[in-house]
Amino acid sequence: MLEVTNLEVVYHQVVLVLKGVTLRVPAGETVALLGPNGAGKTTALRAVTGLLDIHEGRITKGSVRFDGREVAGRRADAIVGGGLAQVMEGRRVLVDLSVEENLLAGAWSLPRREAAAELERAFERFAILADRRRQQAGYLSGGEQQMLAIARALMSRPRMLLLDEPSLGLAPRVVGEVAELISTLAAEGLSILLVEQNAAMALSVASHASILENGRIVREGPAAELAADEDVREFYLGLGGDGRTDYRRVKHYRRRKRWLS
Numbered sequence: 682m683l684e685v686t687n688l689e690v691v692y693h694q695v696v697l698v699l700k701g702v703t704l705r706v707p708a709g710e711t712v713a714l715l716g717p718n719g720a721g722k723t724t725a726l727r728a729v730t731g732l733l734d735i736h737e738g739r740i741t742k743g744s745v746r747f748d749g750r751e752v753a754g755r756r757a758d759a760i761v762g763g764g765l766a767q768v769m770e771g772r773r774v775l776v777d778l779s780v781e782e783n784l785l786a787g788a789w790s791l792p793r794r795e796a797a798a799e800l801e802r803a804f805e806r807f808a809i810l811a812d813r814r815r816q817q818a819g820y821l822s823g824g825e826q827q828m829l830a831i832a833r834a835l836m837s838r839p840r841m842l843l844l845d846e847p848s849l850g851l852a853p854r855v856v857g858e859v860a861e862l863i864s865t866l867a868a869e870g871l872s873i874l875l876v877e878q879n880a881a882m883a884l885s886v887a888s889h890a891s892i893l894e895n896g897r898i899v900r901e902g903p904a905a906e907l908a909a910d911e912d913v914r915e916f917y918l919g920l921g922g923d924g925r926t927d928y929r930r931v932k933h934y935r936r937r938k939r940w941l942s
């Protein structure tokens with residue numbers, strides 16, 4: 682359903698940030714995109730939702746297709762209207778607006794009556810938001826703001842949701858709640874591309890995962906397989922395996938991978 686093929690992205694016409702990224706999110710699946718700071722995860726999402734322009738970024742090679750249609754070059758609002766919604770990094774809620782106003786802002790692509798119906802559905806799903814519907818969003822806790830950001834993205838009735846590090850800065854219990862919500866949405870048939878640095882959380886909810894490092898996919902496979910992989914456990918899950926701190930094996934793997942591709 683979402684097909685990113687051999688994508689290259691350059692910022693300010695000089696900085697090559699994505700160096701040939703290929704990624705698929707089949708309909709109804711949850712796919713995780715993992716990787717350290719600066720790997721290019723957010724950039725990949727920007728390429729999908731048409732937000733590169735405002736960051737002086739440009740696709741220089743490859744393609745992004747959603748439902749078989751090329752996304753590159755289309756306007757961000759047309760892309761959202763077409764069934765994709767994104768929750769941006771740092772849960773950008775509109776802090777001065779009320780919870781309800783934030784949600785309605787996510788429904789701009791719907792006729793007013795449908796937006797009202799969608800609002801009620803959001804309040805049914807998120808009881809905490811219903812209780813605070815008239816409160817200023819800036820007064821919500823971090824976890825509540827993340828829920829609001831996700832609820833707002835759902836207001837446009839997307840078929841695919843892109844989440845950029847939804848667990849960032851949240852307490853473990855709240856991370857668990859976000860993970861549970863993602864699983865519920867997936868069970869309802871929503872397709873999800875989940876960008877995370879919290880590999881344990883992401884691998885627990887995703888069916889497939891890719892690891893991005895320095896603009897390249899260095900590993901990919903079924904989430905369960907990656908979660909069981911020794912290198913992944915050591916470098917992404919912080920689980921020491923047999924206590925080795927040997928980086929060479931990963932490097933070796935990468936060389937082999939490059940050679941194969």
Ligand SMILES: Nc1ncnc2c1ncn2[C@@H]1O[C@H](COP(=O)(O)OP(=O)(O)OP(=O)(O)O)[C@@H](O)[C@H]1O
Nearest residue numbers: 692696698717718719720721722723724725736737
């Ligand atoms: N607007 C921009 N102009 C120039 N360089 C940028 C711009 N935005 C991002 N970059 C650079 O592109 C690289 C990838 O950034 P990106 O934000 O995509 O990484 P990320 O994987 O999302 O990292 P993080 O986990 O910290 O959010 C970084 O080196 C970053 O400095």
Ligand SMILES: [Mg+2]
Nearest residue numbers: 722723724770
């Ligand atoms: Mg990012």
